[in-house]
Amino acid sequence: MKLPNEQILVTGCAGFIGFHLSKYLLKENIEVIGVDNINDYYDINLKYSRLDILKKYNNFKFYKVSLEDEKDINNIFVDNNIKYVVNLAAQAGVRYSLKNPKAYIDSNIVGFLSILEACKNHDIKHLVYASSSSVYGGNKQVPFSTNHNVDHPVSLYAATKKANELMAHTYSHLYNLPTTGLRFFTVYGPWGRPDMALFLFTDAILKDKPINVFNYGKMVRDFTYVDDIVEGIVKLINHIPQKNKEWNDKSSECSKSFAPYKIYNIGNNCPIELEYFISVLEDKLGKSAIKKYLPMQPGDVPKTYADVSDLEKDISFKPKTDIEDGINEFVDWYRDYYKR
Template sequence: MNSKKVLVTGAAGFIGFHLTKLLLDKSYEVIGIDNLNDYYDPKLKEDRLKILEKMDNFIFHKVDLKDKAALDDVFKKYRPEYVVNLAAQAGVRYSLINPYAYVDSNLVGFMNILEACRHYPVKHLLYASSSSVYGGNKVAPFSTSHNVDHPVSLYAATKKSNELMAHTYSNLYKIPTTGLRFFTVYGPWGRPDMAYFSFTKNIIEGKPIKVFNHGKMERDFTYIDDIVEGVYKLIEKVPAAKEDWDETKDDISTSFAPYKIYNIGNNQPVQLMKFINVLEDKIGKEAEKIYMDMQPGDVLRTYADVSDLERDINFRPNTSIEEGLGKFVNWYREYYKV
C-alpha cells in the first residue's frame, strides 16, 4: 500500500478531479479541498466529487484558500507530504470583468498555501501556472528558458506572480516548488467556460458559435489525460537547488533554490478553424459561425517546448485532437443526454 499523502486543492475542478482520480488509482491517499464556487455550473463540480467520494483513500473538505485558518487546520490535521495547488480563478476573459476574483484566489489564496507549506513542511509543492504567462512573446515554441515579463491579461500576471512567490519561498524556506505551465487543457468533465465546451453545446443545439480572430488563432490543445500523467510523474521528481547557478549560462526555469518550471503542452499547435472542423466531424453537424475580431487579453498562438519534461521524466503529451475531441463529444452526449 502506497500511503503517501497528497493534498490537492481544486479537487472538484476539471484538472483536480482527473488528477485526484489518477492518484487514487495509484494508491495515494488524497486530501481534496475545493470551495465549490459558482464560476461555472456547480452541479458539474458536485458530480465530479460524487465519483471521487466513492473511491478509497479520499477525504474531502470544503475550504476556500482565502480562509487561512481553515486551510491551516487541514495541513495541521493531515500533514500532507505533497501538495498540488490547482485551485485558482481561471479564464482570461473573466479577468477583464472581475479582476478582484483573481487577486483573492490566485494571489491571497496562493500566499496562504505557501505559508501552510512553510509551517507544516512538505516534500514538494507543485502548482498550476499557465501558458498565458508567455503573453506577447513571439519566439515559438515557448520555452521555459524564455523571459516571461510581458503578460497581456491580469490572469497571466497572477500566474507569473505565483512563480515569483514560489521562488521566494523555495529560497527562504527551502520548500521545493514546481510550477506547471498548462497549455489549453480540454477533455471529458471539462470547464463549460472553455471554447470547445460552448462550441459543442451550441453546435448540438443549432446555435451559432463565435470564432475569434476569424479562426486565425493557434492553440496547443492538450488532452486532460496527458496533463495529469505529466503532473503525476512530477510529484516525486523533487527539484534540487543548484548551488552554483548562474543566470548568464543556466536555464532560468531552474535556480540556486529548489525550484523548477515545466511546460505541459501537446507541442503541436492547431489552428482554431481546424479544431472546429474536427469538432464538427465528431458531432456530425456543421457549425453556424460568427467571425469576430481578436479579444483583449487573447494571444495569437501558444506552442509548448516540452524538451525538459521529456529529459526529466521521459514523457511528452501525444493525444491527437481527433482522439481527444472524440472522447470529449462522447462524454458530453452521455452526461447531458443529447
C-alpha cells in the same frame, strides 16, 4: 511511475484537472486530501458530479474551503499528515479577469500565499502548482520556452500566474521548500470546463446556435488532452527539484535556480489551427457549425506552442493523444452526461 505512499493534498479537486488527477491517485490507492470551494464561476452541478465520483473512494477526504481562508487551510494541514501538495485551485479564465479582477487577487494571490505558508509550516516535501501558458503574454517567439522572458503579460490572469512563480521561488529560497510550477497549455477532455472553447462549441452546435470564432479563425492553440496532463503531474510529484549550485544570474536557464525550484511547460507540443479544431468537432458531431467571425479578444494571444524538451529529458514526458481522439472522447462524455 513511482508515487510516494503518503498523503497528497490536491486543491481544486472538484475542478477539471484536479478531478482527473485526484481520480488517478485514488485508483493508485494514494490517500488524497481534496480541497475546493465549489465557487459559481461555472455550473456547480458539474463540480458536484465530479465530487460525487471522488467520494466513492474510501481513501478520499474532502474539505469545502477557499484558499484565501488561511486559518482553515492551516487546520487541514494540522489535522492530516500531508507531505505533498498539488495546488490546482485558482480563479481561471482570461476573459473573466477583465470583468472581475478582484477574484483573481483573492484566489490566485492571497490563496496561493495561504498554501505557501502552510507548506512552509508543515514540512512539505514538494509543492507542485499550476501556472499557465498565459504568462508568455506578448512573446512572439515560438515554441514558447521556459527560458524565454515572461515579463509582458496581457491579462490580469496571466499576471497572477507569473506572480505565483515569483512567490514560489521566494519560498523555495527562503525556506528550502521544493516547488515545481507547471505552465499548462489549453487543456481539454471529458469533464472539461464550460467556459472553454470545446465545451462552448459543442453545446452551441448541438443547439443550432452560432459559435464565436475569434481572430477570424486564425487562432492557434497547443491543445493538450487532460490524461496527458495528469501523467505529467503524476510523474513530477516525486521528481523533487534540487538546488542548482552552478546557476548564476548570467545563466539563460530561467526555469532553474540556486533554490530548489523548477518551471516546466506541459503541453502537446503540436499546435492546432482553430479552423481545423472546429472541423474535427463538426465531423464527430455530424453537424456544421454556424460561425460568427470576430476580432481578437482583449487579453488573448494569437498562438500558443509549448517547448516540452525539459519534461521529455527529466521524466520522459511525451503526449500520446492526438486532437481527433481527444475530441471524440470529449463528445462521447458530453452526450452521455447531458443526454444530447
